[in-house]
Amino acid sequence: MATTSEPADRLTAFGNQLVDVHLWLREELARLREDLDSFLSGGGARPRDLRAHCLAFCSALTRHHTAEDQGVFPALAETYPALRPVLDELARDHVQVEEILVRLQELLDTLPAEPGTDPDPAEARRVRGELDGLVALVESHFTYEEKKLVSALDELGTPLPDDFALRDLTGG
Secondary structure, three states: OOEOOOHHHOOOOHHHHHHHHHHHHHHHHHHHHHHHHHHHOOOOOOHHHHHHHHHHHHHHHHHHHHHHHHHHHHHHHHHOHHHHHHHHHHHHHHHHHHHHHHHHHHHHHOOOOOOOOOOOHHHHHHHHHHHHHHHHHHHHHHHHHHHHHHHHHHHOOOOOEHHHHOHHHHOO
16 A cells, blocks of 8 residues: 655644645535536536546545545554544445435436536436535535544554545645
């Protein structure tokens, strides 16, 4: 498993990395919402671009959560056993987020492919509803995770997976 750094030479604490990744993911989610709103109102991104952006965002979020589930959470649970209930709850959130991401991608695939073709209003409502649900769950999840894990992550001396920080996407 690749690691972001060894504890002695890391430039930023893991808690800061978590917050940075969450900020980037929040920005991307807001941009995805803007693109979707613009498209559904008839003046924005082409469906192919919207689908590509969603796929890139979904992939990045999934990679981050997988790194947490497979590398970060086990390291935290070993070092801080009292965090296990929190980590279990966060892992359950990851499953829910993944389910929404799959539904959202499926719904985006049903949007008309031709520019200038208006989506069915019922489809538009379903897409907006899934995205709104994703935004609410992700925001709640990120806030809870930051509140519960940042200080423990800052003290953690175990190398963490590269995908935890999403360095290739966030420029970190």
